[in-house]
Amino acid sequence: MVKRRTLTQEKVIEHANRLIAVHGLDHLTIRELATDLGVRPQSIYNYARSLNDLLDQVGVRFVHELAQQLLHELAGVSGDAALMVFAQVFRQACQHQVHLAPILLTPNQLAELPQTHAELVALYREMFTSLHLLEHAGTAQMAAITLYRSALFGFIMQELGGFLRLPPEQVDERFTQTMALAIRQLSVRG
Numbered sequence: 001m002v003k004r005r006t007l008t009q010e011k012v013i014e015h016a017n018r019l020i021a022v023h024g025l026d027h028l029t030i031r032e033l034a035t036d037l038g039v040r041p042q043s044i045y046n047y048a049r050s051l052n053d054l055l056d057q058v059g060v061r062f063v064h065e066l067a068q069q070l071l072h073e074l075a076g077v078s079g080d081a082a083l084m085v086f087a088q089v090f091r092q093a094c095q096h097q098v099h100l101a102p103i104l105l106t107p108n109q110l111a112e113l114p115q116t117h118a119e120l121v122a123l124y125r126e127m128f129t130s131l132h133l134l135e136h137a138g139t140a141q142m143a144a145i146t147l148y149r150s151a152l153f154g155f156i157m158q159e160l161g162g163f164l165r166l167p168p169e170q171v172d173e174r175f176t177q178t179m180a181l182a183i184r185q186l187s188v189r190g
Helices: 009-023 030-037 051-073 079-096 101-105 107-111 114-130 139-160 168-189
Strands: none
Touching: 009 030, 009 051, 030 051, 051 079, 051 101, 051 114, 079 101, 079 114, 079 139, 079 168, 101 107, 101 114, 101 139, 107 114, 139 168
């Protein structure tokens, strides 16, 4: 039980994340979170304006953790290899925190989480800018970037949704092939 005076933004987000992991996104409520923290529901509103705001904060934290992992993994990597590493790390983050993946992958969820959406867009923009893919990007280049994101999101959604009934090695191989095709389109257009 967390005493009110020891309640922090960090604890609120950590407990929300844990409850989401146990019960899923759709089952998190302010009341349940308050009970888990041992405080009154009103205390939660000192840290989040609403349930959506709380979910947005959880999503922003997820994107920041992903960005830190990417920063580490992408050190010294460039070009097509960087695009593949980005895809692999993004997929691994979604697999590791499958309960939070819908926050990043579901358009309806992202529409309700403006800060998370902005952070995710910034993460992509930073990646594509660092690879000089946005400089003088025309319609074909933007279409190739959209294809890359769609291939990444689509594959992960299928995988997490249980649509790929293959041994893990074959799923990994298909992921690599799918992303290689999408990356090839960026290289052709770049």
